[in-house]
Amino acid sequence: MALHEDELRKLINCIVTSHQDDCLDCESCGQQLDCLAELVAQGRSLDDLMPEVTTHLCCCRDCFEEFEALVAILRAEQGGQLDISG
Amino acid sequence: MIERTNEQWLSDLTGPPEVQAPALEDLRQRLQRGIFYYLSRERSDLSHLATHELNHMAEDLAQDATLRVIANLDSFRGDSRFTTWATKIAVRLAISDLRRARYKDFSLDGLTAEGDTLPATSDALASNHSPNPEHATERSDVMLKIDRALDEALTERQRQALTAVALQDVPLEIVAERMGTNRNALYKLLHDARRKLRQHLEAQGLSTDYMLKLFED
Ligand SMILES: [Zn+2]
16 A cells, blocks of 8 residues: 555654553543533633543544534533524 | 533423423523534534534434434433433434534445555655664665454455554444444454454564654654
């Protein structure tokens, strides 16, 4: 299989972000996502909270996308922006 | 809409019909507003859709999400507000649907087909803007080694998964479905693949720091 240079960069980055064995999988990450999202939406820093979840979010685009979406909705709710449908 | 505590949500949603029905409707509306916000404000890929189309999508998703929340009430542990937990379920459902729609034609077969990528060396040289020829040679040499490592260090399944997820940015969920596995198992498989690749390259003297430096823009 032959790689393009930009693919190679992605691959190297992906190897670099690989981490230790004792980290969370998607399921355990997902269980803590609501709690974490509330804290982050309140302004807490992701790095100070649950470092294993943070590590997983750095390596897993799927979980990260869901986390970001949840935080965005919670922030909008706090800011009174959720009544704008229609 | 009444504000409920977690306990009130749980008791209302499992209560007699006259209590349950309004609670269900409150939940559904709440999820719909959250989903609509996400679709309309956070998804630039949906910006071509009209408001009524987004509303319709949000309505359908909120309906499904409400059913899913009710079916999973037992698993609510009270670590967050009930509505946050329910929104998490709705978000996963919405994002899953969007992923499936976007990648409906994606197939793993294309990833291993011969001749669908350019030859590594000529490509490396062609796209190599480094003014230093020694540097260029070093880069193509490392590219070949990485290319070979993919073949030597990984199983076919690992290579397929890594190619799709890390190189083509396909969501894990989609790749897992195509591979007949689930996202959790795929995550573990990818984790092993990355580790093996890293070890294989390090054994040849290619540290990740060195490679990052070599290929930075
Ligand atoms: Zn994950």
